[in-house]
Amino acid sequence: MVEVPINKEYRLKKIQNYIARMPSLSTTVTKVLEICNSSRTSPNDLNQVISLDPVLTGQVLRLINSAYYSLLSQATSLTRAIIMLGINTVKNLALSRAILNTLNGKNSCGSFSMDEFWTHSICVGVTARFLATIKRIPLVEGGEYFVAGLLHDLGKIPLLNRFPEEYLQALELSKVEQIPLHQAEDEILGINHSLVGGMIAERWQLSQIIYDALSHHHNISQTRKKNHQIVTIVALANVYTNISQIGSSGEFYSDDSILNYLLDQVGVDRDALLELHESLLKEIEKAKFFLQINRKR
Amino acid sequence: MKIKFWGVRGSIPCPGLHTVKYGGNTACVELRFKDLDRIIIIDAGSGIRELGNYMLAHDLSKGPIKTEIFLTHTHWDHIMGFPFFSPIYIPGIKLKIYGPVNYEDETLEDILGGQLTYRYFPVRQAELVSEIKYIELKEDSFDFGNGIRLTTKYLNHPVLSLGYRFEHCGKIFCTVYDTEPFHNVFCTDIKNPSYDESIALEGEQVAKEENRRVEDFFADADLVIHDTQYTQKEYESSKMGWGHSSFEHAISAALRAKVKRLALFHHDPLRTDSQIDELSEKYCRKKYPNNLEVFFAREGMQIDL
Ligand SMILES: [Zn+2]
Ligand SMILES: [Zn+2]
Numbered sequence: 001m002v003e004v005p006i007n008k009e010y011r012l013k014k015i016q017n018y019i020a021r022m023p024s025l026s027t028t029v030t031k032v033l034e035i036c037n038s039s040r041t042s043p044n045d046l047n048q049v050i051s052l053d054p055v056l057t058g059q060v061l062r063l064i065n066s067a068y069y070s071l072l073s074q075a076t077s078l079t080r081a082i083i084m085l086g087i088n089t090v091k092n093l094a095l096s097r098a099i100l101n102t103l104n105g106k107n108s109c110g111s112f113s114m115d116e117f118w119t120h121s122i123c124v125g126v127t128a129r130f131l132a133t134i135k136r137i138p139l140v141e142g143g144e145y146f147v148a149g150l151l152h153d154l155g156k157i158p159l160l161n162r163f164p165e166e167y168l169q170a171l172e173l174s175k176v177e178q179i180p181l182h183q184a185e186d187e188i189l190g191i192n193h194s195l196v197g198g199m200i201a202e203r204w205q206l207s208q209i210i211y212d213a214l215s216h217h218h219n220i221s222q223t224r225k226k227n228h229q230i231v232t233i234v235a236l237a238n239v240y241t242n243i244s245q246i247g248s249s250g251e252f253y254s255d256d257s258i259l260n261y262l263l264d265q266v267g268v269d270r271d272a273l274l275e276l277h278e279s280l281l282k283e284i285e286k287a288k289f290f291l292q293i294n295r296k297r
Numbered sequence: 298m299k300i301k302f303w304g305v306r307g308s309i310p311c312p313g314l315h316t317v318k319y320g321g322n323t324a325c326v327e328l329r330f331k332d333l334d335r336i337i338i339i340d341a342g343s344g345i346r347e348l349g350n351y352m353l354a355h356d357l358s359k360g361p362i363k364t365e366i367f368l369t370h371t372h373w374d375h376i377m378g379f380p381f382f383s384p385i386y387i388p389g390i391k392l393k394i395y396g397p398v399n400y401e402d403e404t405l406e407d408i409l410g411g412q413l414t415y416r417y418f419p420v421r422q423a424e425l426v427s428e429i430k431y432i433e434l435k436e437d438s439f440d441f442g443n444g445i446r447l448t449t450k451y452l453n454h455p456v457l458s459l460g461y462r463f464e465h466c467g468k469i470f471c472t473v474y475d476t477e478p479f480h481n482v483f484c485t486d487i488k489n490p491s492y493d494e495s496i497a498l499e500g501e502q503v504a505k506e507e508n509r510r511v512e513d514f515f516a517d518a519d520l521v522i523h524d525t526q527y528t529q530k531e532y533e534s535s536k537m538g539w540g541h542s543s544f545e546h547a548i549s550a551a552l553r554a555k556v557k558r559l560a561l562f563h564h565d566p567l568r569t570d571s572q573i574d575e576l577s578e579k580y581c582r583k584k585y586p587n588n589l590e591v592f593f594a595r596e597g598m599q600i601d602l
Contacts, residue, residue, distance in 0.1 A: 042484070042491060043482045043483050043484075044483055044484045044491040044492070044493060044496060045491060047483065047493075047496055048491070048493060048496070067400040068400065068435055068436070068451075068457075069435055069436055070435050070436060070437040070438075072436070072437060072438055073436050073437075077499065077503070079483070079496060079499045079500055079503055080499075080503045080507075082482060082483075083479055083480075083481070083482055083500065083503050083504055083507060084451055084453075084479070084503075084507060085451070085457070086455070087482065089399055089400070089457075092400075093400070
C-alpha cells in the first residue's frame with residue numbers, strides 16, 4: 001500500500017516558491033508562439049510582437065547572427081533580418097528561441113528525459129494544430145491550439161524539480177500498476193501536474209484557454225464551456241501522441257476507451273488521424289530543430 | 298580568369314528547335330585560372346552534365362581532378378545536374394561542394410545528395426566512390442588560396458541565395474543570381490490597422506541600403522553574371538516576389554557599380570532564340586556610359602578576363 005500524502009500543504013508551498021522563481025513565459029512569448037504558429041503571419045505582426053520583448057529581440061538577433069552571419073556583417077535589427085532573410089526564416093528562429101526560453105534548462109532526471117519531454121510536448125502541439133485544421137477551425141486560431149498543446153504538461157516541471165525522488169516513484173507506480181500518471185502523482189505526492197499547471201498559468205497570467213488546457217486535459221468535463229473544444233482537442237492529441245510513442249512525458253498508461261471517447265467528443269475518426277501520421281512525423285522532424293536535438297550542424 | 302557557360306537557363310531545361318542558339322540547359326558556369334589546376338564550377342544545373350564529360354575527356358589524363366562546386370542556392374534548376382556529373386563516379390576524384398542552406402532545413406549534403414536515392418535515381422549517395430566534402434557558407438569574405446579572394450553576399454530570393462565574388466590577379470568576377478531587388482516588405486498603408494510608422498520607414502531605409510550593399514558587392518567587376526529572367530514590364534505586372542530581376546534593373550545597377558561587362562543570365566524557359574535576339578537588339582546594342590558591355594549569356598560561350 002502506498003503511503004498517504006501527509007504534507008500536501010508543505011509540498012504546495014514548495015511548488016509555489018519554485019514557480020515564483022521560474023523564468024516566466026511572458027505573455028509576449030506566448031504571443032510570439034501564437035503568431036509564429038499561425039500560417040498567415042504578416043511581416044508587421046512578426047516584427048511588432050517580437051519587439052514587445054527586448055530580451056527576446058536580443059536573443060532572436062543573436063541567433064540570426066550566429067546562424068546566418070559571420071563577424072564581418074551582422075543583422076542589426078529585426079526589420080533588416082526580415083527583409084534580408086525572409087519572414088519564414090525569422091519566424092522559425094523566433095519560435096525556436098521562444099520555445100527554448102520555456103525549456104528552463106535541459107537536464108534530465110533519472111528515467112525522465114527533457115528532450116523526450118519536449119518532443120512529446122511539440123508533438124501534442126502539432127497534432128492539436130492538425131486536428132484544428134480537420135475541424136475547420138480558422139487558421140488564425142491554429143497558433144493557440146499549438147501553444148495549448150505545447151504547454152499542456154508544463155506542470156510536471158516543478159514537480160520533477162522539487163520532488164525528484166517522489167516523482168520517479170510516481171512514474172514507476174504508473175508503469176507497474178498501469179494507472180494514469182496524474183493519478184500516480186496524486187497517490188505519491190498528493191498533487192498532480194494538472195493542478196501545478198493551473199498554478200503556473202495563473203502566476204504567469206496566461207489566457208483562460210491555456211489555463212484550461214493545462215488544468216483540465218485529463219478531465220475535460222471541468223473545462224469552461226467555451227474552451228471545451230480546444231481542451232478536448234489537446235486531450236486527444238495527448239493520448240494520440242502517447243499511443244504513437246513520439247517522445248515521452250512519462251506516461252505509460254494507455255487505454256483505447258479514452259482514445260475512442262475523445263475521438264467521439266472531437267468528432268473525428270481514427271482513420272483521419274492515421275492519415276495525418278506521415279505529415280505529423282515530418283513536422284516532428286522539423287520541430288526537432290526547435291529543440292536543437294539531433295543537429296548535424 | 299577563364300569563364301565558360303555550360304547552362305544559362307532558369308527554372309527548367311528547355312531543349313528544342315527554338316533554343317538551339319542560346320541553349321536549353323539550366324545554370325552551370327565554369328571558372329578556371331591561368332596556371333592553376335583548380336576547377337571551379339558555379340551551380341550544378343543540367344549544364345554540368347556536359348562539363349563533367351568534358352572534364353573526364355580532357356582533365357583526367359593530367360592527374361587526379363580536384364573540383365570545387367559553388368551552389369548559389371538549392372533550387373532544383375541549380376542542382377538537378379548533380380547526379381549526372383560523371384566525375385562523382387570516378388574513384389580518387391576530390392570534390393568540395395559549397396552552398397548556403399537555411400538553418401532549419403536539412404544539411405547541404407542531405408539536400409543535394411537526397412537526389413541520389415532509389416526513388417529518384419538508381420545510385421545512392423553512399424555508393425559514390427569519389428571523395429565529396431560539403432561546406433555550408435554564410436555571408437563572408439575569405440582567402441581562398443592561390444591568391445584568390447572569395448566574397449559571398451546574400452541576395453533576395455525565396456530561399457537563401459548567395460552571390461559569389463572571385464578576385465584574382467587584379468581581375469574581378471561576380472555572380473549575382475538568383476535575385477531580385479530588395480523591397481520593403483512591411484505595411485506602408487496608413488489605413489491598415491497593423492501599420493507602424495517607424496517600421497515602415499525603417500523598412501524603406503533597409504531595402505535601399507541592402508540594394509546598395511549588393512551593388513557594392515559587385516562594384517568594379519570585370520564581369521558580372523546577373524539574373525535577368527524578366528523584362529521590367531513582366532516583372533512589375535506579375536513576377537514581383539518570385540526572386541528574379543529585370544534587364545532594366547541589372548543594367549542600371551551595373552552602371553552604378555561601374556561594371557565592365559554584364560552577362561544577362563537565367564533566361565526564362567519561354568524565351569525563344571529569336572526573342573532573345575530581339576531583346577539583344579534592344580538592350581545590348583546601345584552605347585552605355587563607361588563603355589559597359591552588355592550581352593546575353595549563351596551556352597558554350599567563353600570569356601577571358
Ligand atoms: Zn534558378
Ligand atoms: Zn531559384
